[in-house]
Amino acid sequence: MASTVNSAFSDFNKNTVNLEKNNTDNARSSRDWLLSQLNSFPNKVENFPLDYPDKHIKYGSFARNTKIKPLDDIDLMYCLHGSGGYYQIDFYNRNTYYIHTENSSENLQKLSDQNKLNSIKVVNKFVKSLSNVPQYSNSSVKRNQEAAVLNLISYDWCFDIVPCFFTTEGLYLIPDGVGNWKATNPLIDNENVKSINSNYNGKVLQLIRVLKYWNVNSLSPKLGSYFFEIIVLNFVKSKVELPSFIDFAIRDFFDYLSLHIYYDVFDPKGIQGNINDLTYDQKVKISNKAKSCLEIANDAIYQETSLKNQKKAIENWCKIFGDKFPTYE
Structure with a gap:
């Protein structure tokens, strides 16, 4: 209840719209711990591609402080190293990119079809790797289009983890949901x-x-x-x-x-x-x-x-x- 319009909006934003600080702090800690687990995968998980830690991105409405209740998802882009691979834009569809791996690492080649990196296989590699983390053993991990989705048992939110590559043009290539790649840059x-x-x-x-x-x-x-x-x-x-x-x-x-x-x-x-x-x-x-x-x-x-x-x-x-x-x- 409120006696003025100003106090009504203040109460409304605090109690109904905005995320609670304790919840936000817990979510950030949980996200940072997840990132630490992901960063260990190249050394701990068999055939996991090398990463590019300087280019990981915390993005989405939670990162931009525009998220409202309930806190149901947190977005993270995890950057992989190209390891000698190169990308090419589709001649007919300028929204589609291909990543060629004939000169890339063996780990990327194992996720490729005819020397083209299959983004579905990359996401599924994340899904399988996350499923083997003991702390996530009771959680649900699945692929949803471009993301590996980690639904935690202990919290109300899930993580959408999107693998990506950073290009020399300053773009990020992420899965397009059908096996190829598309460009974005959430830093903008x-x-x-x-x-x-x-x-x-x-x-x-x-x-x-x-x-x-x-x-x-x-x-x-x-x-x-x-x-x-x-x-x-x-x-x-x-x-x-x-x-x-x-x-x-x-x-x-x-x-x-x-x-x-x-x-x-x-x-x-x-x-x-x-x-x-x-x-x-x-x-x-x-x-x-x-x-x-x-x-x-x-x-x-x-x-x-x-x-x-x-x-x-x-x-x-x-x-x-x-x-x-x-x-x-």
Whole structure:
């Protein structure tokens, strides 16, 4: 319960949206221990490829501090050494890469088909190796597209471990789910969020998180977490500065989303191009939902600032965020 809109959002973010510090600290410790186990594989696991420790990446929303409750997955890219291999882009499909291993190490050759490194075999090598770690013996380890997924018994979260290679062009090659490789560089995403948050006085991370909660719990159709995060960042960059109060920024975002959901949304890494693949019908539904929320948010702010009616304002925000938003006390 809350007596003002500001205190309502503060309680909402603390108790419902944001990860708890103890949970976050445990997750980071668990991630670091996992990484130490992975780093031992080249020396302990038969035929495991050499690694490139300087290029491992902690990525995803947990690493960017944009993760909301519940903490259900943590992403990690584990970099392998090319050991004399080389890569080639598919002539017809520029999103597909091949890694050639005829001059590479025997360990990579054993994971290859006709001198092309099979990314499915690489992921499965991780799956099998993780299954043999005594501390993970009761956990579930499986392949899911590009990642080896480790579901821990002792914690609520799982780890998505993506093997990768670092290229001379500064790209990372990761499995594409069908045996070949595709390009990415999540370091750009990490730095993008960090720099924008810094440029807007540290207000961006909380805005992303509370809007992600709205996306997950109120929006239909729901937008993918990464796609939605880019839209929020684009909204922020469209502003000279963010409002001092988060409810004003949320109101302005609904206005932005109602129009810009129809626009192309480009991958900030410059790799995937336009990532807005929604159908026109989906865009209409999202736009209409944003317009509806904009109308409610406008009334909430009017009630709060002009009529000094905190109770009515909080009730309006409850309509937008649902029954876990604090009620008026």
